[in-house]
Amino acid sequence: MHRTGRGSRPGAPPAGPSTPLATGAARRRVRRWRAVPSTAVLLALTAGCASLSDPARSAVTERTSDDRPVRDGGTLTVALKSEPDKLDPTLAETLVGRTVFAAMCEKLYDIDRSGKIVPQLASALPRTSDGGRTVTITLRRGLRFSDGTQLNARAAAASLMRHRYLPGSARATELAPLKSAVAAGPYTLTLHLAQPYVPLTAVLADRAGMVLSPRAVKKYGKNFSNHPSCVGPFKFVERVTGDRIVLKKDPLYYDADHVHLDEVVFKPIPDGSVRLANLRAGDVQVGDQMDPVDVRSALTEKNLQLFASPSLGYQGIGFNVGNTRGLGQKPGKIDTPIARDPRVREAFELSLDRDVINKVVFQGMYAPACGPVSPKSAIAPAAPGCPGRDLKKAKQLLKEAGVKLPVRLELKVSTSPVDIRFGQVVQAMAKDAGFAVRLAPTEYTTMLQETDAGRYDAYSSGWSGRLDPDGNIASFLGTRGAMNTYGVSDPDIDRLIAEGRATAGEKARARIYADLTRRIRDQHTLIYLYRNNNYVVARRDVAGVKVYDDGLVRVKEAGYAR
Structure with a gap:
């Protein structure tokens, strides 16, 4: 599942009355599956897939455009x-939504085919001063929104402040260091930050950098998503x-x-x-x-x-360990074995075989993963070794945790055939370690709403990814993260996120994200399983x-x- 990533990200804010999302019976379309194929069947499928996937994979080469x-x-x-x-770029979270935005809402910056950040609505890369706490952006001249309104520094400043402070904003964590945005001239935008913020330019190369027509925002208010107007x-x-x-x-x-x-x-x-x-x-x-x-x-x-x-992203399974009141609320306590004890979550992870999942579900055409940072990132830490399947250790962990077997939980997946197949493979593997997984295939937008609200045990969770590692972590695993559907609250994770944002230098940041990846993996709240190709x-x-x-x-x- 991809959220804006949660496009393949985990979830969107609950739809209000003005949101044109699925309603009625479609929203309630939830099915539960209990049939579990045996591990022997999975291994047989693996053997069959290998001979099919190798020729196909070798025939697929990286090709990004047709000129x-x-x-x-x-x-x-x-x-x-x-x-x-x-x-609405302020509230939106899904990858498919980002594809629509790519056709109608340009950003201050974009990436090119080599992954380099380049100006788009801005005329040049940002300039920093005051130790990185002041950022100046010059805008292109003569641009108009689709409703005819002129794009200027005042419009850009208003959009950034809306992204930062609008209640329910999915951009709030991305722009958390932003104190104010002001027009220093007709086409000069000045940002004042609470502290240096290294990922800022990368953040402004996505939805946080989309500039909205101030006329449309004022006219339609909460209904802007039904009348979006950008450049x-x-x-x-x-x-x-x-x-x-x-x-x-x-x-x-x-x-x-x-x-x-x-x-x-x-x-x-x-x-x-x-x-x-x-x-x-x-x-x-x-x-x-x-x-x-x-x-x-x-x-x-x-x-x-x-x-x-x-x-640039990842796919895996996320557990609800503290989302008791919905996004944006202080994490609470959930009294289930999977939520209260990281040993139970680790046992679940050790029941899974990433290579088998890749071969059975994805024809061997994806790559196993066990961390949030893409190898494509310029500051990717050294690739951690992914734990292999270890049923003996998994059973021992469950014994140490003193839980009653089988450990029962519900796993939400979307209703697409490949996502259901993924869930069935996870269900079969986890059974061997002592878990009873009940699948709940759920209509996609409904699943986003339910996971945001905390109405789940576990779900198929993913993110389409960002160039800077902060974009794959902070919003999801920071205590106050705008898309922390899991209810994670860990002081060490919060501290390392803050250090990664404020530290300059690729080597120093790579060390921080290596430490952060280890801490995230120790929690076993978000189990990274594979990295898909586009x-x-x-x-x-x-x-x-x-x-x-x-x-x-x-x-x-x-x-x-x-």
Whole structure:
């Protein structure tokens, strides 16, 4: 599951009445599975998968863009893995939502195909003074929001302060050091920080750096997500819940000459095989977050092409250890074996085999992982050795913890076939150690709301990732983290997060994040299991699509090949 990452992140804020998310029966769509395949069956599946996955994996090379010339005009339909959450950059959390934003809401900064941060709405990289506590950003001139309002320093300052202080903001932790943002001139933005903040530029290369039309924010207020207005190649037209989000080319966009399409339509299609069938039929032209089994199939199709890049994020399982009152509230106590004793959580982790999960569920096309920092990060600590499956030790830990067997818990997963398959494999492995896992496949947006509210034992948790390691950790595992769905509260983790944010120098920061990774792993609250690749399949007649390490499908320069 990917949250804005929680796109593959764990959860979005509870939808208010104005939020066009699934309602009624769809929101309550929760099923429970108890059938557990044997470990012997899993090992047999593993043997079968190995021979299939190796040729496919060797045929998949990193390819992030298609630079063929395109013609003007036409509509491009992009199939998303799930329904996006709120189309409000302050509140949004999902990866699929970030892909929609990439088409309509530009940021102060962006990343290029090499992963380097580059100016976007800003005209240059930030300048710092006062020991890193004052940051000056110069904006590009002559830019207009989709509603015609001029983008200037006052608009940028207002957006940053909204991202920082709006109740329920998913950006609050990312911008926690920000004390104030002011317009020092028409196009000069000055940020005053409580302390030096090394990750700031990377933070402003994502949703915290999106600038919103002040006119639209004032006019629509809490209903802004139904009328989003930013600076971007396409502007919002309509959203039909569960069916489509429609954007049209914005004639006010400053770089409109490089925008070729008339319209972009985003359609949520959770089942990867259905996304692939729609691609084959031509009903959609681009499929995001394609499952490995569908990637293998697409490689043999002459009318389809594949884009692939490594992920900056992670996927795994998160446990509720203290989320008793919902996001943003002080963590409390949960009296269950899995919540109160890290030995029980460690035993659960030791019941799992990352290599088998990768082969059985993902055709061997992902990479096992056991930490929050992507190897792609410039300050990634030395890769920790992932613990192997150790049933003997797992059973001993449960004995030491004095828990009654089997240890019962519910695991929420989304309703996509691959996520259910993941849950079934985890369920089978955990049974061998003494756990009775009940699967609860849950409609995606409902799962986000329930995990945010703390109504869960464990869930399939993930994040699409950020260039700076802080973006993979602070919001999720800091005591006051804006997306701390787990209820984690650990003074050592909080201290190391603060040190990582304030320390300059790659070697020094790498040491801090190595210590932080060890402390996180000691807690066993978020079990990192694998790091997916970004697989996007498009029809062969589509060109100009870009897919970088952040996993976003960029369609600004996309179109139909000449």
